[in-house]
Amino acid sequence: MCRWIAYSGTPVLLSQVLFEPSHSLIDQSLHSRMGVETTNGDGFGIGWYADESVATPAVVRDVGPAWNNRNLREVAHHVRSGLFFAHIRAATGTAVQQSNCHPFRHGRWLWMHNGMINDFRLLRRDLAVAVDPALYPDIEGSTDSELMFFLALTFGLTDDPPGAVARMAAFVERTGHSHGVQHPLQMTVAVADGERVWAFRHSSEGRSRSLFYSTRVETLRALHPDAAFLQEVSDDTRLVVSEPLGDLPGAWNEVPENSYGVVQPGQDAFHAFRPDLEQDVIRG
Structure with missing residues (x-):
């Protein structure tokens, strides 16, 4: 599968999150502890928001492994952002090519994924024809992950992200069941x-x-007053990660099964995530 990080908060150099922690994403590209594969070397990508004057986030992707990419190290040590994604890929049946590396971008939106659509080759056509024809030409690669993104866009992502992702998930599951796939997503x-x-x-x-x-x-500062990084970032700073970046006691909490969280200044929240398999597809 893959590993990923989403960071939101005080603008920091990307290297502080990607390279400096003891079990950083770069370390995970070689030594993942919780992934299906130990090594995630089928490409990487980073996406970041600069400031409001730039219409779209920047995206850098490559097919090489993250652990020895000089360009990634160069960018990470010179780019500062308050909201960024980073992803290392372990391919699940589609080609190792730049257009298949995460994160994916459409307008202001970034998307990345760990997991798979089971028996994707059987379901791909039925899923693809459901994408809004106006969006379909923007699909660049061949992954299930990017197709999931464009299905979510079709089902209203820009207006209602949780509802659109739920409709996407339900559509994938219904399509899988129609082809005899027991656990599609x-x-x-x-x-x-x-x-x-x-x-x-x-x-x-x-x-x-x-x-x-x-x-x-603020809780971590009280637990670890000597941790320099915690003194440099705001109380609103959050990370969501595929696996913890280190062993700092009390720093990490498991996201509940079948749930989603919203990270935004002052209003973080968790909600149940229950795709409705009986609901008809609603396009945005």
């Missing part, structure tokens, strides 16, 4: 619009891939 997803981050953990069989969120910064 496995997903942890992050999506952002430049101001907020939504993170989803769900699977058809109720055994979703790992996902964690960071404890509130």
Whole structure:
């Protein structure tokens, strides 16, 4: 599968999150502890929001492994952002190519995914024809992850992210069941619009891939007053990660099964995530 990080809060150099923690995403690209594969070397990507004067987030992706990419290290040590995504890929049947690396971008929106649509090759056509014809030409790659993004866009992501992702998940599951696939969907997803981050953990069989969120910064400061990083960031700073970045006691909490969280200044919240398999598809 894959590993990913979503960061929201005080603008920091990307390197402080991607390289410096003891079990950083770069370390996880070689030594994942909780992923299906130990090594995630089928490409990487980072996406970040600069400021409001820039219409879209920046995205850098490559097919090489993250652990020895000089360009990634160069960018990470010079780019500062208050909202960014990072993803390392372990391919699940589609080609190792730049257009298949996460995160995916459409306008102001970023999307990344860990998991898979089971028997995707059987379901791909039925899923693809449901994408809004106006959006379809913007699909660049061949992954299930990008197709999930464009289905969510079709089903109203820009107006109602939780509802659109639920409609996407339900549509994938119904399509899978129609083809005899017992457990069609496995997903942890992050999506952002430049101001907020939504993170989803769900699977058809109720055994979703790992996902964690960071404890509130003010609580961590009290627990670890000597941790320099905690003194530099605001109380609103949050991370959502596929697996913890280190072993700091009290720093990480598991995202509940079949739930989604919203990260935004002053109003973080968790909600149940229950795709309605009986609901008809509603386009946005």
